[in-house]
Amino acid sequence: MRVAATATRREFRTWRDGRPFWAGLFTFAAGLPIIYFPYAHLKFGAIPLALSTSAGAGSLIIGVLLVALAVSLWFHQQARVFAGIAVILLALVSFPVANFGGLLIGLTSGLIGGSLACAWIPPTAAAESQPAANPASTTIPAGEDHGGT
Known part of the structure; x- marks a missing residue:
């Protein structure tokens, strides 16, 4: 049972690393309060709070x-x-349409999710843009002259 759970976690981690997972999660979390609050009937103690609007x-x-x-x-x-x-x-x-962006929860989460989506780089492109792993192999030894005056 534990081996299957470990394998499932490893597969999920591999799937998650190949896509903008956190951007999608924040975006998903932004949509839920924006959908929920206009249709919810909340009560704070004996005070009903209706956020239903046109x-x-x-x-x-x-x-x-x-x-x-x-x-x-x-x-x-x-x-x-x-x-x-x-x-x-x-x-x-x-913000102006949906009860202050889902009481600022959806607005904030949406801004974070959208920013993460724009900033995300695919793993293959990220690996190619990193410098060489061994910087010593690209340097010129101190005692050699390579065509300079």
Whole structure:
């Protein structure tokens, strides 16, 4: 049982490292409060708090788009820059439309998720752009002259 759990964790870690996982997770977490708060009936003690507004449809559209962009970040990494910019724009639009961006929870999470999506670099490109592992092999020994005057 423990070996299967270890193998599953290793497979998940490999899957997670090959895509902007945290960007998708923050984006997914941004969509949920934006969808939830306009339709929730909250109570603080004996005080009912209704956040239902005429912008409920706008909140639903923004929240569903954020969840869809999160899934696309996980399964279609080539669209990460487009998805990141779209997430940032939707998060900013959610501030006036969707109860201050899901009480600032969705707004903040969306801005973080969109920024992470734009900044993420695929692992193969990241490995190629790093300098050589052995810097001593690329230096010129001190006593040699290579065509200089």
